[in-house]
Amino acid sequence: MATSIFGCSSQADEQVGPADRENRVTPSGPLPAWITKDERAMQHSLSLRDDERPGRAPSNGYRVPAEYEPVSAVLITWRDYTDVLGQVAVASAAAGADVFTVAGPSSIRGVPANRYRRLNYSSNSAWSRDYGPVGIDDASHTLGIVDTRYNGYASRPADDAMPCKLAGTLDAPCYTTNLVLDGGNYMTDGRGNVFLTNIVYEWNARWSHEAVDDALKRYLGAKTIHALDFAADAEGGPADGTGHIDMFAKLVGECKVIVAQTSDEPYKSATDKAAAYFRDLACGDGQYQVTRVKGWVSEGTWYTYTNSLIVNDTVIVPFYDDTDKNEEARRAYASAMPRHRVVGINSESTIHSGGSIHCLTHEIPAIR
Template identity: 35%
Template sequence: MKNINTALFISFIILFGQQVLAQKEKPDYRKLHYLSEEEMHMEFDASRDFYVTDPPDGAVRNVAEFEQMQSVVVSYPLGIPVSLVREMAEDCRVLTLVANSSQQQTAFNYYQNNSVNTDNCDFLIAPTDSWWTRDYGPWFVFDGNNQPGIVNFPYNRPRPNDNDVPIEIAEYLDIDLYGMNLETAGGNYMCDGRGKAASTDLIWEENSQYSHTEIAGLVEDYLGIENYFVTLDPLDDYIKHIDCWGKFLSPGKVLIGQVSESDYRYQDYENAASYFANRTSSYGVPYEVYRVFTPGQSQNTPYTNSLILNKKVLVPITGSQWDDEALQAYEIAMPGYEVVGIYSNQWYNTDALHCRTKGIADIGMLYFKH
């Protein structure tokens, strides 16, 4: 009996010690889309290398997601399934951010072993803190002389390596870099390539030092946005990013999530849809508003968090009963595009495919406005 009691006591001590150590382990910040507890207590300084510049010269044009892309940026270790890299690399270049040459070789081998077209894979040694390239990645513009550039901004997370990625990519592409002193994240911004853009009111909350008019002035000066739609957030979750419930599909089309009438957020989603239906698109007529059922809450249905990559639409699917309906919604809204479902059990209602990828505009594109 004494031996049994001693063994039980030792087991208890070991288990207790493991729990204490587990509590002291730092969380994996690469997997925290929200601010970690430690980050909440850090002095916020997202300006390690950020600096304000004059805006681009002349009439500025901000490139939309649905325009031609020459590449797409992801971070390694991947926050996306390798099947997505394989799909993107079929007919577009993929730029992978890596910490060093050793990690570059590891990533290359991983791609090669998973049948990725490595002829379309490039690598940039630029350490990152997380895999949300959408949120901290570069915003592309053309100035009044049709010269390409990148607009940088203070990223709204205290992750200095992430915050420097637009600088690294501007140097990599050898194009101009502009600094717009507006704290934000790419997941809370979408534009139509013709002077209209949208965000949730998080943009106001995070930049309370400015008036709403001053914020509108900044995006006009640096991005050429003449109509900046700022909306309430129907998702009602921590992130408040517009790409979690809405998406410009073209200059005249917008996709908005939808929930059941019994959902307490139902009216908020309907109000968001009505908001765009009552706005004039760049085509001079009201937006065509398409809907996709995203019940969310206890199930992950992040269908608006897709990536338009040239003539493909890459849609996150989760094995939900609503996956097929979501793919069909895109096929109806975007005829002529190849709609591809990308499965992962790591897609969430606040963080999916769009959040973890960022297109690089075709900086040699010819643009015709008609």
């Protein structure tokens, strides 16, 4: 697979949706965050066997921290969008995190040498979120990586193999499961509340809903699973190409969430429903504080500001070519995260492929 839990190129020049754009991706070009039509055909030709990857689950002390908890390092894959990745690396290092780069350059300007580590792994795509690492064992105070199956396991085998390779490098256990799960469709508060979209049940159609939930609980420490609706196109597939929760929602603190807001369907219905869900959801002695941030559709591309990365006291937010909307997003994050520095990085080059800052990165939690 690709990820664990820790989970986007060509600009459209006409009115097209993800289903049309995916047919325009060639093998020689950057792979999008979504699985293309040809890749799905390859996937369907394989029979996924649950006895192929037997593995033990983590101990009861294993926990996946919330993304707003302390971060020791940020993982990126130096394959495409290197202008964006370079800026992410600099901002991450400035926020006190090491930078782990898969097949990266010998150095990155602005990243101190003592904070930089090049990993000599092979890869298929730049989407580190979907095949990156996650989690710590609170009982032993050690890192542990869960290796779920990447949704693109058939066509992106190098990406799918990344978690256990990283575990070997970091001298951490690698817990393998046949649960299909992209990291972009996983969000947790670090206390057992797990948020994702119900596309996870489609990815694991060979299993019952109960079996999927059981795997989330056994491997990822989930106690309560909140499955939200994704924005579906006319055929019932994800309108943004992925169906990942990070394309419309972001936990940014204890009982705080940022949710996209738009007048464009089908995203309007899905995001309004998600915002209402969080407002009604008990958290501590109250409910979630919900901050809305603008999202929109242009030439078939869903633009979202929720695809951000939190690195200690900094939040790195995707910006686009619309300065007014960028400023609105900056104010929204500053309001929801007043103790954090907001860094905007132009991600116009990545969003047309179904992802942005969050999709291109994976935080490695700090051991406390």
